[in-house]
Amino acid sequence: MQTTRTTPSRLAKRAHYDEVTIHPILDEALFCTVSYTIENQPMAIPTAFARKGDKIYIHGSVGSHFIRTIENGAPVCISVMLTDGLVLAKSAFSHSVNYRSVVIFATAEKVTDETEKMEALALITDHLVPNRWADLRPTTDSEMRKTTVLAFSLAEASAKVRTGGPNDDPEDLTLPTWSGVIPLKTIRLAPVPAEISKAIPLPDYLA
């Protein structure tokens, strides 16, 4: 949703407020950074998350100072960035980055419904490793009691996206300097079994 604080002061043409842009970025990014404030001091914690509909979920220990600070509705800013490429222009000034980022302004809602809480934990697990949850033993009551799940609305989310090649000043176009894009990609390497799992076949969902 476009609000005063989701409207960028710079390069507003790169801003998007539609879920068709925002949701896939949130679904592709594995981690977000949650920024919050303690007595005017900004703090930031990178953490796993998952989206369902127009909400995202994070989880943490019930004893975490971070979780306890934000669980009662302190304002947070959740940011995600996917970096797709380094954009090399003819001049240093026109160098840029191809990225897809999302910023969410929200306050936490503590998830107290046990079914929604369990589903959120499954979503967070499967967001990192699709189909993992179904392969795991049930989560125990004790584990559930030690875990807080927080939900955040995407109502005040915005995306910013840059794609394409360099935008050089006209007077630089004839310079003999190489220009273009170096694509960046995050990849998963072959799974490395724990010592105790060396005899266990790698599940299909990890192959």
Place this chain on the structure above:
Amino acid sequence: MQTTRTTPSRLAKRAHYDEVTIHPILDEALFCTVSYTIENQPMAIPTAFARKGDKIYIHGSVGSHFIRTIENGAPVCISVMLTDGLVLAKSAFSHSVNYRSVVIFATAEKVTDETEKMEALALITDHLVPNRWADLRPTTDSEMRKTTVLAFSLAEASAKVRTGGPNDDPEDLTLPTWSGVIPLKTIRLAPVPAEISKAIPLPDYLA
């Protein structure tokens, strides 16, 4: 430096305060997230940066709301995370992430010395693409006037690092579930020339 706010409430054994741990994380990460506060609302901006000694530099447009908010010494929290692997345990609860993160609490010093400012821009450029700066035409006075460079001390920086395989509860060790690590890596793909640079040989530093 270990201070009250750089001491984690959780897993303090993963915290580090020495530059031998902190500097390589900052040198490997391409982007940081700068969190700041406007009237108690946390905000966050991902941006490029570079380290020199016990300082990091960022840059931005002189007209950027973000830059103008923090350039006069508002408290910021700068965070960086490198994700090295997804740690799959026998239980959902023991799943984890191998990561190397740095959090810096600091306030901006605006770099007004022209030599230091130019050097910072070179460092930021070469941090993303080593040896790029020397291949570029000189930055003009007009470009310098449009750019603000901010420096932040690493005095109150801390790192948090997790490595290794899953740590399962003893009673889960005999479960038939596969456990181990899925390594994550960010790679650079082959450079893609801009249309106007197709006839220009790829420089050695990009090969």
